[in-house]
Amino acid sequence: MGKKGLFVVIALLAIFSSVLAGCGSGGSSAPAASDTAAQGSPANAGTSSDAGGTAQPKQEVTLKVGAAPVPHAEILEFIKPKLKEEGINLEVVVLDDEGQLNPALQDGQIDANFFQHVPYLDSVSKEKGYDFAVTTKVHVEPIGFYSDKLKSKDELKDGAKIGIPNNPSNEYRALVLLQEQGLIKLKDGLTTYEATPNDIVENPKHLQFVEAEAATLPRALPDLDGAVINTNIVLEANIDPNSALFREDGNSPYANVIVVRKGDENREEIKKLGAALQTPDVKTFIQNKYGVAVVPAF
Template sequence: MKKQGLSVLMVAILLFSLAGCSVNTTTNGSKKDIIKVGVTAGPFEEITNKVKEVAKKQGMNIEPVVFNDYMTPNRALTAGEIDVNVYQNIPFLKQYNHDHNTHIVPVGKTVAMLMGIYSKKYKSVQDIPDGATVGLQNDPVNRSRALHVYQQAGLITLKPGTDEDKATVQDIEKNPKHLKFKELEAGLLARTLDSLDASTINGNYALQAGYEPKKDSIFLENDDKYVNVVATNKKDKNNPAYKKLVQLYNSDEVKKFIKEKYKGVVITFNKPFELND
């Protein structure tokens, strides 16, 4: 009798567990009731909160999970702590996969945020003096992007044939102002601008720090190739809920919010699923 009672108890526990699991998925397991979206603090957080508002009207539940750096959102994704993340561009994603042997893939486009050069000491790039110390992102993709921004601004010239996504200070051919580059984590550059003569700062971190990029930068990049994406683990790339999420980021209501709030610094796209990867 004791064995029979124990068996009944075990079956009851198993049924209860299975019932609990069904709360988070549909019957075919293809769509979670709550989609956890990893974002960096600032604009991506703000945009995703708007997406959450629009999604709710359509019966989708979005839960933004906020991070303060560029590495943790991918770690959380591969660990299964979030379902997708929205903060990185494709060159950064490819480099991360290469460096960490991960299989994160883009699902669709969201927005692009312009990188700029900022200074609390000088009002133009021409005013930056000989021997100035300038900030530079220390991760490979953003470092390369920043060096190209310095080149666009006329401060340096990179060697011909330099890899577009892998430039380093060793690839500088001409440095007429003899600039000294101080490499820091991207999220720290806005916070340490007082100690630098100037620095490149990613658009999301500039906005988070209270800057209006078109007004406050002394130079703003003229390249929108660094489009940010909804990304997920490869096994989940065809999840219809995540495709729907991409559509929400590109909905008219969200685009209107972006246009009014960020005044052209955050770029939206008409064809969110055309990825050149």
């Protein structure tokens, strides 16, 4: 073979060797052993992956709960961190008008609400046609009798003016409280949580009743001899709940509850909400923060 031919063969061998070297380089599609070990390491445990093996963050669910400001929204704020750990972003929605919390639930603006007791819910559901379900009893706010003028019920004079809430269930509740104190007597046979002053059959002190929106009663106290006021309204008005001349006892049937649209009570996040609200930590929080004004119902 001549020199020219020998040079051609050497050149071709050099090119062929280079190609073979490239096939064994890092361009291979097979992962190295170290890469495979890394993919199975504890650092990636607990993360979800898509079909291509890319780690995905855990999906968080937002739960919107409408609430009265005190104590309802404050209790919900307390359980936010617990629900966060369970993948639930609790959004507390406080409306200026609590009367809009049931319509907001009906319209789907919120997932649940927390501001009412069952007798109130029953009374408005009959009127509005709500199809709701109750999931969790949380607390009782014992309704009480407050006065800027009196130190005890024995100071009530003949013809004294008494303010009472004008919504059906709380009006009944207020009148029953006055009956338990021996101040009036309601007629027998009341089968629902509804009563008005027209249902009073005995009124030895000739008490005069002023029916008003519950939220306005604290402002009306200077013009009244006393008023029966819901505890959440007392707290919002910065009135000391310990100043009540008398109040319901702990056996009140008026527990405040979580309410949802019927069918939603089986949603996982709703169940977790209920569980988070009935823990020893929540009971301690309520007792320490509100004392006699708010009583755990679980």
